[in-house]
Amino acid sequence: MRAEVHQVADAAYLVHGHNTNWVILKDGDDVTLVDTGYPGDRQGVLDSLAAVGSSPEAVAAVLITHAHNDHLGSAEYLRAAHGTPVYLHPAEVPHARREFLHQATIGDVVRNAWRPGVVAWAVHVVRVGGTDHNPVTAPEPFPAEGALDLPGRPVPVHTPGHTDGHCVYHLPDAGIVISGDALVVGHATSRITGPQLLHRFFDHERARTLASLELIGALDGDTLLPGHGAVHRGPLRAAAEQARERASR
Numbered sequence: 001m002r003a004e005v006h007q008v009a010d011a012a013y014l015v016h017g018h019n020t021n022w023v024i025l026k027d028g029d030d031v032t033l034v035d036t037g038y039p040g041d042r043q044g045v046l047d048s049l050a051a052v053g054s055s056p057e058a059v060a061a062v063l064i065t066h067a068h069n070d071h072l073g074s075a076e077y078l079r080a081a082h083g084t085p086v087y088l089h090p091a092e093v094p095h096a097r098r099e100f101l102h103q104a105t106i107g108d109v110v111r112n113a114w115r116p117g118v119v120a121w122a123v124h125v126v127r128v129g130g131t132d133h134n135p136v137t138a139p140e141p142f143p144a145e146g147a148l149d150l151p152g153r154p155v156p157v158h159t160p161g162h163t164d165g166h167c168v169y170h171l172p173d174a175g176i177v178i179s180g181d182a183l184v185v186g187h188a189t190s191r192i193t194g195p196q197l198l199h200r201f202f203d204h205e206r207a208r209t210l211a212s213l214e215l216i217g218a219l220d221g222d223t224l225l226p227g228h229g230a231v232h233r234g235p236l237r238a239a240a241e242q243a244r245e246r247a248s249r
Contacts, residue, residue: 003037003044005051006231009174012152014225015048017041018128019121019188020070023178023225024052025152025171032151034063034169034178035227036074039129045074060150062086064139065180065227066166067096068103069130076136087148089158090141092165098135102163102204112201121188154178159216161209162202168216175221177236182212183243185229195224195232195239197247210247213240 004016011026017037022045025032031054036045049055062075062084075096078084088096095102109122125131147153154169159182169178181202186193203209217240224232224239232239 003041003048003051005048008223008225008231009176012171012174012176012225013048013052014231015044016230017044019124019228021225021227021229022048022071023169024048024054025150025154026052026054027151029054030058030060030151032061032063032148032154033059033078034154035065035071035180036062036078038070038125039073039132039134041128042074042077056082056084059084061148063148063150063154063156063169064088064092064096065168065178065182066163067092067136067139068163068181069132069134070125071180071227072096072134072136073129075139076134079136079138086136086139087142088139089156089165089167091158091160092163092167093139093141095163095165096136096139098133104202108201112199115189115199116191117189124188157215157219159212161205161207161212162198163204166212168219170219170221172220174223176223176225177216177219177221178225179216180227182209183216183224183240184226185224185232186226187228192246193229195243195246197243198228210244213244216240 013024023034156167217237
């Protein structure tokens with residue numbers, strides 16, 4: 001499967017990989033890469049950088065929304081091969097080092113195997129390295145508060161629940177929020193599209209995931225770039241409210 005690159009703003013690209021997304025933010029020759037797909041998406045990551053006129057050497061930093069393997073996939077490769085810093089929320093740094101895991105267990109998957117798409121999703125996860133031991137050996141907390149001095153000037157916003165250190169990235173000037181798994185627009189285990197939460201068993205603390213929707217809804221913007229699903233256009237508050245309403249059914 002080839003990665004699909006979609007330009008969503010002058011210097012922002014949403015890339016669809018193997019049932020997961022990453023984002024490229026450009027500033028001249030330099031880029032910020034937000035998330036990196038599964039380990040099996042590595043060639044897709046490299047191809048997507050080339051497709052926007054960039055290269056691994058031009059990645060100023062990798063920002064990770066959260067340290068699940070479908071977002072962390074090639075972060076350690078870029079760090080080790082090219083010296084690229086990998087930044088996360090401080091609470092997510094030990095998660096990226098694999099000092100612990102906040103993710104669905106095999107038992108969770110078995111108990112939810114009756115749900116449409118879960119078994120096929122689980123098989124796919126194994127095939128693309130989603131169950132590999134894939135730590136980042138030297139992840140770093142964000143170097144500053146507020147807007148980061150990186151292409152796109154992304155602003156990390158702590159949105160815990162899916163994991164303790166989950167962050168979305170706000171691009172105020174472009175009206176964009178890169179939402180990771182705090183607010184998605186589709187998933188291999190979902191039969192609906194549009195703003196929604198992942199199934200409850202994917203979240204470390206569901207109550208905090210729901211509370212984080214308020215934080216996302218309060219951000220100024222009208223373009224949502226999710227960790228799963230297509231770009232969503234429309235007020236962020238309405239998207240967050242729709243996800244909350246769907247989660248209550």
